[in-house]
Amino acid sequence: MTETLKLRVERRDGLAIIYTEGYINNQGGEQIASAAYELLEEGYKRILLNLVGTKIVNSIGISILIEIIEKMLAIDGRLAFCCLTPTIHKTFHIMGLAQYAGIYDDEAAAVEALAAA
Amino acid sequence: MNGDDVIREISLTLQMGPEMEIAASRAATSVAESMRMSADKIDEVRMAVVEACINAIEHSQAPDQTVYLSFVVLGGREPDRLEITVRDSGVGFSPDELKEPRIEDKLTSERKRGWGLKIIRGLMDDVDVRSSSNGTTIVMSKAR
């Protein structure tokens, strides 16, 4: 199990995808935030977080994700998640992230939804 | 993911010698077990690898006295197939000219190499043999 989070960013027309691999904890959350804020500065307003390579998220990581969501909503952007494990999916719902960010099973559905948002 | 992704790849370079095929066979067994091949298929794979190694040792006359092996596990979500390559840089032989061994043929070392291939073909699903004066490569595969 990787200790440090690995990120891969894919830039598309009007939408950017951040792929995560590893533990989304304090460090991991900060990395995601950096990447997301950089994308915001480049002008992207639709960001998809594909958590396919992540099996574990802790509360610090979640709080950072919430911050990112708040920042994006403030500039009328949209954030979505896809490919979550069942545990993480449930956690996000309980923590209320689902109210402010779309959660999708697969990338294709998420991309489609974000494009329409 | 298509069904032909490389799930695992192991390469071995072995010096020809009496224990060489033992190491090759252990490696083959480990890889086959790791993809949960059934026990009788593992036996067949192992025999084929040993035969291929013995062939290389006895007939290749390779100056570097080395056999190159690779074990590749292919598949999609699950491992499907094991592909094994046994290569030497010896004198080669002509697999096309090699007829199905018959009693009429003389007992030459070329013909004996033919018998080894026949055994391998009987044990594995697909066998591809390429040989030239630069060496011989046998690629054989077996489904799980």
Next chain:
Amino acid sequence: MVSASEQIEAGSWRRLLPLTDGEGEEHALLSSLLDLWCRERGARGAALYLDDDDASGAELSSGEGPFPAGPDATAGFERLPLPGAVLLWRPGEAGAPRTEEGGGEGEGPLSLLLALAVSNCRLLGRLKRQSFQAKYRGVELEALYDVGLAIASTLDLDLLAEDILLRAVSLLDARRGALYLLSGGVYRLQSQLGGEALESFPATAAHETPSGLLPGAEHLLAVPIAIEDDRRGILAVGDKESRSGVGPFSPEDRRTLSLFANQAAIALENARLHREALEKERYERDLQLAAEIQRQILPKGVPSVPGYEIAGWNRPAREVGGDFYDLVPVPPEEQSGENDRGLLLGLALADVSGKGVPAALMVSTLHSAIRLLFGRIGFGPRLVERLNRHILASSAPNKFITLLVGELDAASGRFTYVNAGHNPGLVIRADSHLERLPPGGLPVGLLPGSSYRSGVLDLAPGDLLCLYSDGITECASRAEEEFGEGRLVALLRAAADRPLPEIVRAVEEATDDFAAGQPQGDDQTIVLLRRSAEA
């Protein structure tokens, strides 16, 4: 005015007012108040510092910055009428800021307003944090519930251990963790996450956890996995995270982890029992499979070879044995030799070291190898050398096979054989003269590069060839005497002209009588071949 030398803990200076959740009105209010303060008091600039555990984010300041982490010669500070809130200011042209109307430092109306605004912000932050934590309790409960469910559904020990560890680490906001299972007095690492963990350590009387369990971790929390008082393992997590770094675990964390460990204990126990049951099942199935293999491998009938009688018999000592014999007719079209020799018959009799399942599996390998090579390589020492290599390559180092293998040229009666470490075959000639087929090499599977010598025997009409395994000659009586080759030879001589199946039965009865009810010690096998007397 307070001098720069007044004590404030160095650590508290680093805490800055959190603004990320204060976007909007609270932020704007504080900003305006700070601007006002600077203007009113004639300071060049001021910054607000808050001693708060969870503080992070941008600093709140006004006027000329940048502001240091603590008071220095160029800045003074003032405590606000609010615990843990401090204002740092830079003197204006006229020097230190004017004191406030209404009181000494930090008591005037402006200071009070600032304090009130800061207090608001802080309350808001705390409210948000509490709401977050309350929701997170929900996550914890769900996690415990799910682990409980996993007891019923996940019986795979590895997956279960990984799942439990994942949940424990994430719930406790730990950086890393490890799960150990106790077996044979040693705690062994079953699953690890986020960093290295000790592979194993011995259990002490008090079941202490070594402090270096998670190397490099600054803070460690470990709880026992136990059913009642019966220790089964250890669940450990390391380095609790907060926004600002790592820290120690709290008593609540210990309680949460213990709850997890309890659930884990039951789930793991179930998985362990299941695994044991599976293994037992697998063992029984292997036993059956090996018995099946052997039933299928041993020739069911005997091949028909004109001019000869053939018989074969095998009785394993347990359900599965290590003895093996084979009779392989090789018609001319399948032969590899130069000359047309008519029908050849391959014979093989082997004894695999050991008994039970492992021996039977070796037998299976031998059987395939013999069948494949026989007739293709041409009988002789080379075949046995080849077999030696195959067996060496396929079995455990300490397993070997004694083997007597031969090829009969039916037309001429010539029997060419190799005896690899097996007891000598016997030939009873028509005139009762005895000859043996002695060993010409080491057992197969013992040493690489072994060489073998072949022998030749010409069978004349009436000659009887007998290959046997030592389960017959080493059959022991009550008095611990062995049946021995002598008795076997005598029996064969006496029955020399009886039909082969009768001879086989005679050997069987003789050994049974000799053993007098004692359990059979080793597999018993016999192969008989007689060249028919000319009519």
